[in-house]
Amino acid sequence: MDIEILSRAQFAFTIAFHFLFPPLTIGLGLNLVVMSGLWMKTRNPIYHNMGRFWTKVFGLIFAIGVATGIVMEFQFGTNWATYSRFVGDVFGSPLAIEGIYAFFLESGFLAILLFGWDKVGPRLHFFSTCMVALGAHFSAIWILVANSWMQTPAGFHLAKKIKLTADGVQHPYSAELAEGTFKIKEVPLPEDYILQQSDLDSIRAVITDFWAMVFNPSSMDRLVHTILACWLAGTFLVISISAYYLLKKRHIPFAKASMRIGLTLAAITTVLQFWSADSTARGVAENQPVKLAAIEGLADSTTEAPLGIIGMVSWERDDDGNIIGINESALKVPALLSILVSGDFLHPFKASEVEVKGLNDLPSDEFILARHPDATPAEIKKIRPDYWPNVPVVFQTYHIMIACGVALFAIAWLGLALWKTGRLWVVDSKFTRLYLIACIFSVFLPQLASQAGWFTAEMGRQPWIVYEILKTSEALSKAVRAEQVLFSLILFTLIYLLLFLVFAYTLNTKIKHGPSDDVSGAQLPEKWRSIAILEKERHDNSE
Amino acid sequence: MEFDLPTFWFLLVGVLFTGYAMLDGFDLGVGALHLFTKTDDERRIMLNSIGPVWDGNEVWLVTGGGALFAAFPEVYATVFSGFYDAFMLLLFALIFRAVAIEFRSKQPGRFWRRAWDCGFAGGSVLSSFLIGVAMGNVVWGIPLDKSHEFTGNILTLLHPYSLLLGLTTVALFMMHGNIYLILKTEGELQAKLGRWVKITIPIFMVLFLTVGLITPFLCPHIKTAFNERPIILTLFFTLALLLAFNIPREVHKKREFRAFLSSCGTMLSLMTLFAASVYPTMVFSTPNIENSLTIYNGSSTEKTLQFMMIVALIGVPIVLTYTASVYYIFRGKVVITEESY
Numbered sequence: 103m104d105i106e107i108l109s110r111a112q113f114a115f116t117i118a119f120h121f122l123f124p125p126l127t128i129g130l131g132l133n134l135v136v137m138s139g140l141w142m143k144t145r146n147p148i149y150h151n152m153g154r155f156w157t158k159v160f161g162l163i164f165a166i167g168v169a170t171g172i173v174m175e176f177q178f179g180t181n182w183a184t185y186s187r188f189v190g191d192v193f194g195s196p197l198a199i200e201g202i203y204a205f206f207l208e209s210g211f212l213a214i215l216l217f218g219w220d221k222v223g224p225r226l227h228f229f230s231t232c233m234v235a236l237g238a239h240f241s242a243i244w245i246l247v248a249n250s251w252m253q254t255p256a257g258f259h260l261a262k263k264i265k266l267t268a269d270g271v272q273h274p275y276s277a278e279l280a281e282g283t284f285k286i287k288e289v290p291l292p293e294d295y296i297l298q299q300s301d302l303d304s305i306r307a308v309i310t311d312f313w314a315m316v317f318n319p320s321s322m323d324r325l326v327h328t329i330l331a332c333w334l335a336g337t338f339l340v341i342s343i344s345a346y347y348l349l350k351k352r353h354i355p356f357a358k359a360s361m362r363i364g365l366t367l368a369a370i371t372t373v374l375q376f377w378s379a380d381s382t383a384r385g386v387a388e389n390q391p392v393k394l395a396a397i398e399g400l401a402d403s404t405t406e407a408p409l410g411i412i413g414m415v416s417w418e419r420d421d422d423g424n425i426i427g428i429n430e431s432a433l434k435v436p437a438l439l440s441i442l443v444s445g446d447f448l449h450p451f452k453a454s455e456v457e458v459k460g461l462n463d464l465p466s467d468e469f470i471l472a473r474h475p476d477a478t479p480a481e482i483k484k485i486r487p488d489y490w491p492n493v494p495v496v497f498q499t500y501h502i503m504i505a506c507g508v509a510l511f512a513i514a515w516l517g518l519a520l521w522k523t524g525r526l527w528v529v530d531s532k533f534t535r536l537y538l539i540a541c542i543f544s545v546f547l548p549q550l551a552s553q554a555g556w557f558t559a560e561m562g563r564q565p566w567i568v569y570e571i572l573k574t575s576e577a578l579s580k581a582v583r584a585e586q587v588l589f590s591l592i593l594f595t596l597i598y599l600l601l602f603l604v605f606a607y608t609l610n611t612k613i614k615h616g617p618s619d620d621v622s623g624a625q626l627p628e629k630w631r632s633i634a635i636l637e638k639e640r641h642d643n644s645e
Numbered sequence: 646m647e648f649d650l651p652t653f654w655f656l657l658v659g660v661l662f663t664g665y666a667m668l669d670g671f672d673l674g675v676g677a678l679h680l681f682t683k684t685d686d687e688r689r690i691m692l693n694s695i696g697p698v699w700d701g702n703e704v705w706l707v708t709g710g711g712a713l714f715a716a717f718p719e720v721y722a723t724v725f726s727g728f729y730d731a732f733m734l735l736l737f738a739l740i741f742r743a744v745a746i747e748f749r750s751k752q753p754g755r756f757w758r759r760a761w762d763c764g765f766a767g768g769s770v771l772s773s774f775l776i777g778v779a780m781g782n783v784v785w786g787i788p789l790d791k792s793h794e795f796t797g798n799i800l801t802l803l804h805p806y807s808l809l810l811g812l813t814t815v816a817l818f819m820m821h822g823n824i825y826l827i828l829k830t831e832g833e834l835q836a837k838l839g840r841w842v843k844i845t846i847p848i849f850m851v852l853f854l855t856v857g858l859i860t861p862f863l864c865p866h867i868k869t870a871f872n873e874r875p876i877i878l879t880l881f882f883t884l885a886l887l888l889a890f891n892i893p894r895e896v897h898k899k900r901e902f903r904a905f906l907s908s909c910g911t912m913l914s915l916m917t918l919f920a921a922s923v924y925p926t927m928v929f930s931t932p933n934i935e936n937s938l939t940i941y942n943g944s945s946t947e948k949t950l951q952f953m954m955i956v957a958l959i960g961v962p963i964v965l966t967y968t969a970s971v972y973y974i975f976r977g978k979v980v981i982t983e984e985s986y
Contacts, residue, residue, distance in 0.1 A: 158984075162747065168700050169743035173736050175710050179725025180732055183794075186725075190718020191945040195953055198715035201708030202960035209704050210964075210971050213697035217984055221974050261946075281935065288946070303792050308946050579726035581795040590733040597737060601744055608751050 105584040106575050109181040112591045114560075116173050118553055119598050123167035125552055128242055128329065129336015130160045131235030134215075136363055138231045142224065145635040147623045148359055153231070154219070155356075155617035156340070160234075161216045162612065166605055168209070170598070181587065184302055185567055185577035192258050192309050193248055196316075200244035208237030219627045242329055250321035252568050253559070254389045255307070257314030260295055260571075261288040263304045275304035296472055299576050307568070319389050323382040324559075330375045331555065334510060335548040337371065340364040341517070343613055345541035348529055356617050358527060365521060368514035375507060380442065386562075387443045390569065392464045393562040396493045397500035398439055399430040400460040407458035409438035412505075415497040425487040428461060428494075465489050469570075491564045499554040499561070506551035513544050650950040651940035654716040655924065657957055661712055663916040665705035666776075667821075667909050672699045674822020676742060676769020677815060678841070679762060686981075687834050688762060689750060693985045694829035697975050699746060701968065703739070715953055719793055719943035720927045727787060727795025728779055731802060735775040742768030750986045770815060777814025781807030784923065785864060786931030793930075793938055806863060813856050816849040817912070824892060824908040828901045831978050842896050850889060853915075857882055860922075866929050870922045877921050885914035 134156055141149035175197060178186050186193075211233040214222060218230065251257075265273040265284040273279060275286070288308065297305060309315060341364035347357035387394045394400075399415040400407060413432020417425050437454035444453040470482050470489070477485060520526035520537060528534050567574040618625055623634040672695045682688055695702075714721045725732060745764035752758070785806050788796045823845045827838045861868045871878050888910040895904035923929070927943055930936040944950065 165700065165743055165747040168703060169740045172703070172707055172710075172739060175707055175714075176725060176732055176736055178714065179710075179721050180729050181726070183722035183726035186714065186718055186722040190714060190721065191949050194711065194715030194718055194721070194945065195949060195956075198708065198711035198953060199956055199960075201704065201711040202957065202964060205704040205707055206701070206964040206968065209701035210967050213701060213971050214974060217697040217982075218974060219984065220982065286942070309949050309952075312952050579722075579729070580792075581723075581726045582729045586729050586733075590729075593733070593737060597740060601740070604744065604748055608748055611751060 105578060105582070105587055108584055108587040108591060109578055109582075110574065112181065112587060112594065113177055114557075115591070116170065116177065116594055116598075118556070119602075120167065120170040120174055121552065121556065122549060123163050123170065124238070124241070125332035125335035125548070126163045126339055127160060127167055127336070128235075128238045128332035129334065129548075130156060130163070130339065131231075131238045131336065132333055133336055133340050133363060133367065134160065134231050135235045136367070137360075138228045140363075142228050145633055147621055147626060147634050148355055150626060150630070150634070151356060151618045151620065152360060156360075157215050158612060159339075159343075159609070161212065162605070162608060164208075164212060166601065169601075173594075181579055181582065182567075182577050183579035183581065185572070188302060188306050188572060188577070189568060190306070192255075192307050192315055193251065195309075195312070196244040196248040196251075200241050200248075204237050204241035204244060206237075207240065208234055211237065220629075223629050224633065239329065242332065243325060246325040246328055247316050247318075247321050249559075250324050251315055251318050253324070253563055254318050254320040255568055255571060256318035257311040257316075258307045258309050259293065260291040260297065260305055261308040262291055262301070263288050263306075294472075297571060302576060307571075320382075320385050323378070323385045327375070327378045327382045327555075328552075330371055330378055331548060331552050333367065333371045334375065335552060337364050337367045338510070338545050338548050341368060342542050342545035345538040346613065347616070348527070349535065349538045349542070351529065353616050353619055355621070356619065361517075361526070362521065365514060365517045368510070369518045372507070372511040372514045376511070379504075379507065380445075384443060384445055387458070390562070391459050392461070392490065393496075394443075395459060395461045395464050396491050396496050396562055397558055398458075399428060399432065399493060399497045400439075400458060401428050401430060401462055402460040403457055403463045404460065405440060405457045406437040406454045407439040407443070407456075408434035408436045409442065410434050410497075410501065412501060413497075415494045417494060424484070425490075426484075427487075430497075461490060461493065462486075489565065491562045496558050496562045499557040502554040503551045503558060506547045506554070510544065510547050510551070513540060513547075517541065650947055650954065651716075651944045652925070653954060654712070654944065654950055655920070655927070655940045657954075657961075658709060658712050658716060659916065659920045660961075661705055661709035663913060665702070665709055666916060667912045668702035668705055669699070670773075670818045670912060671695070671822045671825035672702055673742075673769045673773045674818035674820065675826060676765050676822070677773065677819045678822055678826070679766045679769070681841070682834070682837075685758065688758075689981055689985065690830060690834060690979050691826060692746060692749065692765070693981060694826055694979045696746070696986045698972070700743070701971065703743070712953075712957075716945055716950060717927060717938075717940065717943045718945060720938050723789065723793045723795060723928060723938060723943075724779075724783075727789075727797070728782070728802065730799045731775055731779060735772055735779075738768045738771035738775065740768075741765075742772060746986055769818075773815045773818045774811040777811035778802065778807045780814070780919065781810030783928055784810070784860065784867065784919070786866065786929035786934075786937075788932065789928070789930035789936040789938070790933075791936060793936065793943070806859075809852070809856060813849070813852040816845070816852050817915070820845040820849045820889075820892075821908050821912065824896070824901075824905050827896060828905045829979050839896055842893055846889060846893055850886075853885070853889070864929075866926070866934065867922050870924075874921060878918060881914045881918040881921065885911050885918060888914060 134153060137149055137153045137156065141153060211230040214227065214230040215234055218227060222230070263275040264287055265275060265277055265279055266287045267273065267279065267284045273284065291305070340360055344357040344360040344364060347353045348361065383394070398410055399413070410432035411434065413430065415428050415430045418427040418429050420426050439458055440456045441447065441450050441453040443458055444456040446453040465486070467482055470485055471477060474481070474485055516537065517526065520534065525531065525534055529538070563569055565573050565575065567577045623631055626634055675691055675695050679688060679691055682691060710721070741764045745761040745768060749758055749761035749765065782802050785804070788801065790796050823838060823841050827835055827842070830838060861871050888907045891907045892904050895907055925940045926937050927940060928938040
């Protein structure tokens with residue numbers, strides 16, 4: 103098999119597996135801060151039990167996240183060495199910062215969170231909870247910065263290594279000169295320079311402006327979008343497990359309190375996510391029009407572009423099997439895509455006049471001519487599909503993500519309504535039971551949405567690894583052969599399968615074991631007991 | 646001597662990997678010793694001696710890798726792609742270890758615990774061994790072409806010298822883990838661990854002396870380094886030996902913490918010795934020594950190194966402060982509680 107396919111498959115598989123866990127820790131981190139904050143404020147032991155239970159779940163997920171996370175950092179070097187050489191000056195920094203500022207913070211304070219109940223007081227413990235959550239968020243920031251730079255590169259220029267002899271003459275880097283007679287220098291290339299495969303020995307991306315790299319055109323939108331998705335992942339885990347306890351009529355006070363926290367966070371976050379999704383998509387329209395046309399399955403450029411809800415896209419091929427276009431059939435809302443792209447919701451009729459480019463015009467003729475200087479118009483048409491991502495797939499992944507988002511919104515707000523009308527706790531009502539069952543399975547929706555969203559983002563970037571600069575096929579390790587990757591991919595598959603089974607089994611055991619139901623405060627750590635305000639006293643005080 | 650950014654980064658990457666060796670070194674060592682105790686109680690104590698800290702210790706490797714990527718991308722790309730099979734095995738071993746720690750005590754079944762015990766020990770031994778093999782190859786040199794691409798295969802990397810360094814690393818980590826366990830245990834188990842020191846230290850010493858004495862004869866480039874800085878190299882070689890000799894003395898006098906510091910000192914001296922014998926080269930190329938990667942032809946631009954230096958100078962002291970605090974909070978002997986592994 104082809105090493106490019108194998109390396110991409112391995113990266114996709116290992117990152118997809120890894121990415122089941124960090125969203126949960128980021129989202130649970132937020133939930134833990136709220137729970138511990140409520141404990142600090144109310145001194146009600148129920149919140150302590152809550153923190154204690156969810157911390158255990160957090161610890162389990164974090165351990166798998168660490169174990170599978172190292173793999174990701176190694177893979178840039180093992181499988182994508184040419185990429186690493188080319189972008190190292192720009193791309194390495196966020197990864198190093200992530201290590202120094204995020205991972206140490208998270209893992210250091212997690213020790214206190216998990217094992218420090220009897221060793222530190224409530225204040226320091228709360229502080230540790232905040233630091234763990236902060237560390238989890240920091241790591242999201244830097245990895246999103248790095249990934250967004252691949253989507254919308256900024257703050258760098260290409261530089262070519264040359265050999266400079268003492269007499270001031272510049273020789274190409276490949277020139278054979280006697281040792282010691284020359285110096286190696288890097289000269290910047292013009293902004294519109296187009297990288298050739300043969301350049302990769304002597305040209306690399308070099309940083310010019312660190313903050314422009316960090317705040318590249320897509321990083322902040324994508325960061326917010328991903329963090330909100332992570333909050334949903336963690337929050338719906340809380341909702342799911344609480345719903346399970348409610349249905350089973352176990353740990354009721356705990357489940358009710360957890361459910362309230364979960365639903366409140368979910369209701370807020372789903373709304374924020376619509377706003378962020380809109381902003382992110384508009385960024386894609388502006389910075390990566392090919393990706394926008396692909397995820398919407400838009401063939402021809404048009405005004406009043408419709409927004410697809412559900413449908414199918416397939417390749418249109420000529421007699422030789424070459425891709426020449428797309429066939430699309432979908433249920434659509436007329437003109438909505440044009441309106442969303444314009445962002446002018448107050449003047450929908452004017453907004454619907456906005457033209458959205460379709461794949462038959464993307465990338466532009468100039469873009470293709472610059473890379474294939476002698477192409478005739480007919481050839482340009484033939485070359486164009488080489489610069490498209492896998493449209494049938496990204497169309498589906500994108501729409502799966504949106505469908506999940508809408509479903510999560512509905513679940514969260516329906517839950518909120520049931521809670522506020524007092525029907526959520528009437529577990530014997532048929533409707534409530536149905537709702538709680540839906541809640542139990544709702545934990546899969548944010549996961550599905552995150553995975554689908556990331557596949558859209560990454561596959562939608564193809565054929566580029568660094569958007570419109572370096573192709574994925576040119577970025578592989580030259581020292582690695584396909585059989586090596588095949589072997590490691592098989593091993594990863596087996597080990598991760600085992601890992602997942604054991605994870606699911608252990609999580610299940612933890613859930614079955616459940617939280618402590620002690621409200622007397624007797625099970626609190628010694629140092630904490632004196633500050634707890636127990637149910638009885640609470641009652642006395644209110645009288 | 647004027648300030649040289651690549652040298653600063655060479656030192657910083659060195660500090661991170663030394664941190665990893667010193668901290669995760671004892672985790673891996675504890676893992677390697679794990680199967681030598683038989684009862685479940687003792688095994689749990691050993692496991693929980695590293696329980697709160699092992700994942701934080703592994704972060705040193707992640708950050709070291711990240712720093713290498715940022716500061717020396719050529720080195721990172723060459724080594725990681727060249728050592729593909731070895732590093733994949735290392736990843737699998739580290740994953741197995743992590744998972745074994747996490748899952749072992751979650752179920753009471755005998756078979757369950759035995760299986761994960763083996764995973765924990767096997768993962769730890771294999772990780773230590775592969776780290777040693779990788780270091781052995783860096784010293785020995787690997788075949789590189791003009792564009793610094795590795796041209797060998799896995800068998801190129803498995804020669805007697807690198808295997809010997811792999812064994813030495815396992816022995817070093819076992820010794821280090823042994824001392825750490827003495828620090829964290831009490832009573833009968835501690836007495837037993839005290840007896841083990843009489844085996845783990847001599848094994849390491851013999852291997853270390855062998856490596857130290859044959860390296861200059863087998864690796865011409867290390868001989869060159871020795872001729873250039875004989876005093877530094879001899880000093881740290883002797884220091885490593887003396888500190889290792891000091892460990893049994895401190896154990897005998899029941900000064901556990903000083904024994905542990907001695908062990909850390911040994912590792913620090915070893916890493917300094919390693920760095921001083923290769924500097925300014927990061928990866929030797931054999932047979933074509935002119936294709937070697939140095940801190941100059943393998944580094945990022947000055948701009949990146951400078952910016953990241955500021956980032957590191959702010960971040961690393963903060964990290965050291967709270968890492969030390971965490972170790973301080975978890976000082977003292979292991980007590981098994983509800984939260985334990």
